[in-house]
């Protein structure tokens with residue numbers, strides 16, 4: 001029996017970068033949270049404390065800020081590709097770089113004035129390694145709700161089942177979705193906008209018999225409308241809304257008054273794929 005070093009990676013997590021592009025009268029604002037993770041031949045530091053191959057995580061943080069000045073910051077996908085290629089290209093002991101970015105939206109109020117608009121966070125995950133570059137775009141915390149057109153019944157019952165069947169309920173979720181691109185060269189912002197719209201439209205349009213059915217419809221719509229995408233993964237918490245019992249007060253409740261549940265919540269997760277899509281070249285998590 002031997003004890004050996006397993007998979008490992010390291011990097012600087014959550015470097016907060018705000019970039020102001022001052023060209024012209026109207027400024028542009030980009031607000032990112034950038035995490036870098038590098039892996040490769042890192043056995044020496046783990047086994048002997050030999051740091052000859054350990055680019056400091058402090059340097060990774062500095063690189064994020066320096067690249068923002070030297071190259072500007074466009075889409076999170078493009079900025080992630082630039083950074084990931086830099087680390088793999090300049091550090092021979094590093095074979096794979098993953099850059100994960102959260103982008104916070106700011107709505108323009110004037111030429112140099114903005115309001116943080118927080119109805120979702122855009123995400124990008126770039127992995128550059130031996131198999132090339134893999135780009136995963138996504139969003140999280142997009143809260144959607146339908147006040148009707150949602151049923152849930154026909155499920156198995158056992159001695160612990162108390163849930164009443166319903167043909168009319170509120171369906172609400174906070175969308176966490178990631179989608180994998182077929183190439184590393186796309187109009188990232190147009191692609192993101194199209195995928196976001198497809199997700200929302202499918203949620204609105206789907207008459208739902210389960211959140212699972214809605215999940216598939218959302219994924220299917222994104223892949224149908226975005227040929228540049230291979231696969232989408234969704235995690236949809238079922239944000240339960242319970243009909244309040246107003247009978248003790250002599251009141252009826254024709255599906256008007258609800259208790260918004262916090263926890264526990266159902267968590268519905270699934271992947272929708274193009275069956276002819278090439279497999280992912282790197283692991284990616286939702």
Ligand SMILES: O=c1[nH]c(=O)c2[nH]c(=O)[nH]c2[nH]1
Pocket residue numbers: 152163209210211212238266
């Ligand atoms: O859309 C739903 N899917 C479930 O799997 C489930 N389970 C549950 O209790 N309520 C619901 N709703």
